[in-house]
Amino acid sequence: MTLQDLFRSVSQQPGPFALVLMCIPLLALLVNLWSGRTPEEILRWKYAYTVLVYAAAIPGVFAFTLNIYLFLFERQSVWTMNLITQVLPMISMGATLWMIRQKIPFSYVPGFGKLSGFLTLIAALIGVLFFLDRLHFYAVTYVPFAYLLIGFVGVLLLIRFAWSRLF
Template sequence: MTLRDVFEAVSSQPALLFVLLMAVPTAAFLVNLWSGETAEEIWKWRYVYATLVYLACIPGVFAVTLNIYLFLFERQSIWEMNLGLQALPILTMAGTLLLIRRKMPFKYIPGFGKLSGFLTLIAAVMGILWFIDRTRIYAITYIPFMYIVVGFVALLLLIRFAWSRIF
């Protein structure tokens, strides 16, 4: 089974996809109602908020990465975009994060920093790959592959350090 087969199977059931993706912001809205108003009451719900953040961000980040890949590398037209698989997870992620941010700052949600670091790493890798694809540089070299891997990891660490200094 290929990824295309999975997407076609999910696309054949758009109502189920919509219900599953809308369950996360709905749950965030309900948790906001039930969590109370004082800081102590809200603090007790931080792991529920962390679960909701991950449930929203994993498909959302995957959809963002998929869109970047399809538009930059595969040259997919925006008119051929599958709204259920390429846009709805991003909207779900944004809506869920907005609802959660109203009640609790992200710095208090466990693991949110790791999620933003992962997103930075994905963006850096996609940027490097796009740059390599656009420059069409192909080199035949006698440099051992381990040196290339070490250079790539060093470049990622440099990008991560620069990103953390900027923001």
């Protein structure tokens, strides 16, 4: 099964996928209501918040990355977007993260820093690949490929360092 086959089957039967994506923010709302008011009571629920963050972020980040790829590299029109597979995961992620942020700071959610680092890496890779795609340069060089690879990794590390200083 290819990714296109998966999207086609979800488009033909959107109900279960949409239901799962809509249940994640609803579960975040329920956890917010059940977790109490004092910081000690809220922190007891931090692992439930972690599961909800990752359950919302994995499809949301995938949809966001897929949209960037489709618009920048495949030149897909906005008019042909699939709302269930390309928009609903991002809306679900945004709503879930917003509700969780209302109750608990993300610094208390285990692994949230790793998620932001992963997003930074994806953004840097897409930016570098888009730049290379648009550059269309031809070069004859005597620089070994290993040096070019080290330079690429160095640029990624520099972007990661700059991102961490920015936020």
